[in-house]
Amino acid sequence: MSVANLDGDIPPAPPTSDSRTFARGVKDLVDGFRDSELWLHLGWTDIKQRYKRSVLGPLWITIATGVTAFAMGLLYGELFGQDLTWFLPYVALGFIFWNFISNSILDGSVVFSTNEGLIKQLPAPISVHVYRIVWRQLIIFAHNIVIYVVILIIFPQPLTWTALLVIPAIGLFVLNAVWVTIVFGVLSTRFRDIGELLKTAVNLVFFLTPIIWSTNTFTGDQGERVSGRMRLVELNPMYHYLEIARGPLMGESVAAYHWWVVIGCTTVGLSAAMLVMRNYRARVAYWV
Incomplete structure (x- = not known):
């Protein structure tokens, strides 16, 4: 029953919270993106802190990736009998x-739990930390692409000119x-075991993805056996991601279905992200 005030009027109902709406989730993403000065600074600071007191600094990123x-490339090129003039760039781009x-998966999975103090003390959208991770990966990518050059x-x-297709590919990566x-x-942040599970999954997918090996080894006069192997490889979404980015820089044509697979995965992922932002964005500060 409603309780009337002294004038006989019924007081209005308390306003309902709109914290769990898509509008608030979108607003968080937009506000976080507009706060670019903050996440640009945080991302660059992460790189500098990692190599603090180092003589070469961030150049170690390039050196480590290049040596690996x-x-x-030399080892697996010899094992699989590949032409090194083609295989070395292939492996280098695969690693890059x-x-x-x-790193987007592993660093992203701990971005909130490792920044507990900043999240609780800094009144900023949580998407600031998301853009910080992406910006940091772009900085690392810029260091590593020197290896390919x-x-x-x-x-x-x-x-x-098809090499320019790497630009939309990188956009999809972002x-x-x-x-x-x-x-x-x-x-x-809510279930800490997920981070450990992702580490294991990422290491496994690395060996299932043509990075240090090539699908060219499946070609030959083996009929259905070759086709069956390729179907298994194509079940791995990471194969398609690498194809749209590496193919143009190798001077190879990229089949359209690779792009459609990546666009489909991106659409599903962004939809899932919006659901997470809608339902759990406000709880991150309590879970860290």
Whole structure:
């Protein structure tokens, strides 16, 4: 029953909270993006802190990736009988783009739990920390792409105008890094075991993805056996992500279905991210 005041009027009902609405989730993403000065600074600070007191600083990012790609390229190139002038750039690009993917997943899964103090003390949208992770991965990617430029000088590839397709590919990588950080970051904050599970899954997917091996080894006069192997590889979404980014820089044509698979995965991921932002965005500060 409603209780009337002294004048006989019924007091209005208390306002309902709109914290669990898509509008609030979108507003968080927009406000966080507008606060670019903050997440740009935080992302760059993360890189500097990682290599504090180091002589070479962030150049270690390039050195570590370059040495690994060169060693793996030589080893697996010899094992699989691949032409090193083609295989070394192939492996290098595989590592460069895989590092972006894997680091987005692993760093994104702990972005909120490792920034507890900042989240509780800084009145900012939680998406600021999402953009911070993505910006940090772009900085690392910029360091690593130098490796490809050096290898391209040593082993020139037949590049055409289709190499520009790497730009929309990187755009899709960025969108995927956003939703991956939101979904895994929020869920891992609530269920800390998810972070450990992701580490195991990422390591497993690395070996299932053609990074240090090539699908060219499946070609030959083996009929259905070859087709069956390729179908297994194509079940791995990471294969399609690497194809749309690595193919253009290798001077190869990329089949349209690779793009459609990536666009489909991106759409599903962004939809999941919006659901997470709608339902759990306000709880992150309590879970950290």
